[in-house]
Amino acid sequence: MSEKILLRHEDVPDLRRLEVYERDGGYQAARQALGGMEPAALVELVKASGLRGRGGAGFPTGVKWGFLPKDNPKPRYLCVNADESEPGTFKDRQIIERNPHLLIEGTLLSAYAIQSHTAYIYIRGEFAFGAKVLEEALAEAYAKGHLGRRIYGTDYDLDIYVHRGAGAYICGEETGLIESLEGKRAYPRIKPPFPATHGLFASPTIVNNVETLACVPAIVSRGADWFKGIGPEKSPGPKLYCVSGHVNKPGVYELPMGTSLREIVYTHAGGIRDGKALKAVIPGGSSVPVFTAGEIDVAMDFESVAKAGSLLGSCGIIVMDEDTCMVRALQVIARFYRHESCGQCTPCREGTGWLEDLLMRLEHGGARPQDVDLLRRVADNMIGNTVCVLADAAAMPVQSFLSKFRPEFERHVETGGCPARGDRLHPAAAAAQA
């Protein structure tokens, strides 16, 4: 697929300016839909396109919109999830910073589809530049009548607000995001009830990812069949793949869903740095099970990756070369989850800390022989028993690193710390080894 939909700004300079965006066909889909389509028809169109959420879970977008109750008199809200905090994931930021009108048009279409008159773009606090770009783009859109009262002369009104988050990973979890928007601590909510019925301000609410919404204008202008024609039947459409780690060309690549992981790593991202061998790849952001070098012949779509034993997640592909210490890598991941656990649920609050403590000992010395098994069991005890899946996100890498690279962990116990890098050893462990 040579034509870019989501990364079109790479071909069209200055696409983030409204004038350029309009000249390039921008807001045509919005005019078309608001002028002639019933909202329900738009929901059906998105259903028919097979678009699945790009925020991690891959739930069909149109189906989710259909869960909104028909007879609830309360206002409906659309929340744009621009929190993007999964390690290894930096795709939404591309759209936000370089093609903000695509997101705004997608938001306008989606809000119209679900008959919401207020949308919030919840953007990660650290994305200061992105927030500024969005504010400017919104001002332009209001000025030209793409937002506000009686858009395009119809009787449809929409306001979009940018809300800067507090800078916590958990603010990206949809109910944590809602709590945070309401001005509270971003504690994910227990479900039921679900946001579709009791979301923002206890009203029906849809939370969608930036990339998800950015797909909608093209679906409207080109049709569901066009969208379905890209990639595999069950997970169609263009996809942004974020590649980071030990590759020659890290970056964001727009490719059809289902592109092979090997192709992404070796062709698009230019292969492994310094001609080294590949050791492992995390396909979907730090929270999913890892693949070994031999497991990368997998199509990158929701079904195929799941069948191969991992998850597509947010498509944050993290590449590790042969020199990578897997214990160290896992400890870095564990440190993130410990730091970001909202602390609400017992297994997550305490488990994430315990995991990292065990990994610290393995990496820096002081681990006991039973600690490798203990690590595994602590992870097992965290999974499936918490309010949100952050606990699973912290535990799944531990399980998979241990099942695929266990001898490395055992060697750390034997050598009393990391055998690969003496400089990383805890002074006590280094002394013991000397």
Add this chain to the structure above:
Amino acid sequence: MPTLEIDGQRITVEDGVNLIEAAERLGIEIPHYCYHPGLTVAGNCRMCLVEIEKMPKLQIACNTRATEGMVIRTQSDRVKEVRAAVLEFLLINHPIDCPICDQAGECKLQDYYMDYDRQESRFALEDKVHKEKALDIGPLIMLDQERCILCTRCVRFLDEVTKTSELGVFERGNHCAIDLFPGRRLDNHYSGNVADICPVGALTNKDFRFRARVWYLERTPSVCATCATGCNIDIHHRRGEMYRFRPRHNPDVNQYWMCDEGRLSYQRYQGEGRLLQPVSREGDRWAVRGWDDARVEVVERIRAAIAAHGPNAVAAVISAQATNEEVFLADRLFRGHLQARVAALSWSPADALHDDFLIDADKNPNSAGLRLLASDAGLDAVIAAARSGAIRVLALLRSDLLGPCGESLLDALADSVEFVVALDTHFSRTAEIADVLLPIGSFAETDGTFINRSRRVQRVREAIPPPGQARPGWQVLSELRRDLGGPAVPADASAVFTELAASHASFRHLSYARLGDAGLALEGAPSR
């Protein structure tokens, strides 16, 4: 009304009942920390996970409502394993303070550890995350952050019940801690409740800390006597001493809560100033008297006054601090038997603390009972008659006249009335004008009933015996009645209540047994 099966037993419950409550009705305990029936569901502790047929994941019982046909297992291996894991996680950073922790004996961490865990810690002690200990966060409450298991009950109580939101959760992950918002103190009128609902020893009540091991304490169900709401309480006591009041659940009165003033009110009954023996005035000092001796003097003074000046020369003031039994006996004796004057006293300071929740501006526990059971000649009229010399003998039942009359009028009364007898618990400014003081038991030292502001009849009980030679008020009044030619002394307060119920239509359907621990609303009673 769904019917479901829990551990092989079937039960039908109302719609909306959660699985913890449904199981409880079958006598099955699903362990829980964050769930409290008086607060919203947080679902964070993860202790209440149970297996539900056809659901792949374990579900939290606190947030799952009973539905038709559900099949629940609360004791499967999987459930037990997860419970042990949750406890292991909780105990990672909880200090092993038990020997010095004031919550020992009523700590859910201790209890559940013994019930469901009992394994050695696999966590190294030196890795514990340390937090602040013994933080003084309010006039009544101390916080130990290390002991906290972050169930957020306290936070929810302050958000949802008092709506004052002094506490919050700060930091993330295992550095999370409960703390005051900057610049705040936990000083609302209901602050004591947070210590009651904290399932571990993280929040403790300064007033009770280190005073007693809870397993030594006895509990007697009673009712707070500090305002007209009549919050249901348990009196915790040992060897004749009260240690604390704790709210007792009553959905029709106080739900799960009580105010701080009521909570601390036990202190006033065991502090200084209690009357311990009958005394009479001899010149400018008090002389100790035997009970019979003192009573005989009172009876003779009353007889003499009536003989010389007629029944209008005697008057009694009965206050809304008295139980129904006391009001009934006093009214029967003075107005009914002697045909003397009776005035009802229900006084509270004009600026009395009150709110739209529990705290009532009427600081008497039994204004409604007094209105119902005592005839009232009007306090002002009786005082005026006393000032004019028309009243020779004045009897005061739990009646402190300082508030309604003021100092100078009190002194004037002392001059104009020949003989004043007071039945009360404490020495007071009013007691100074008395000639004889008869010590009676406080509401915690006597059996009886009060009628609260919503006309609910509720029992108080003799949790501890009256101190010294003090006696229950109903007994003293019955003896006076007998000595003045009335019927024999009833065996106990419930016999008085039976007599009362027989003579007042609105009580006719009631008895102590029917009142139980929760009390009953007075129906068909004329509302005055």
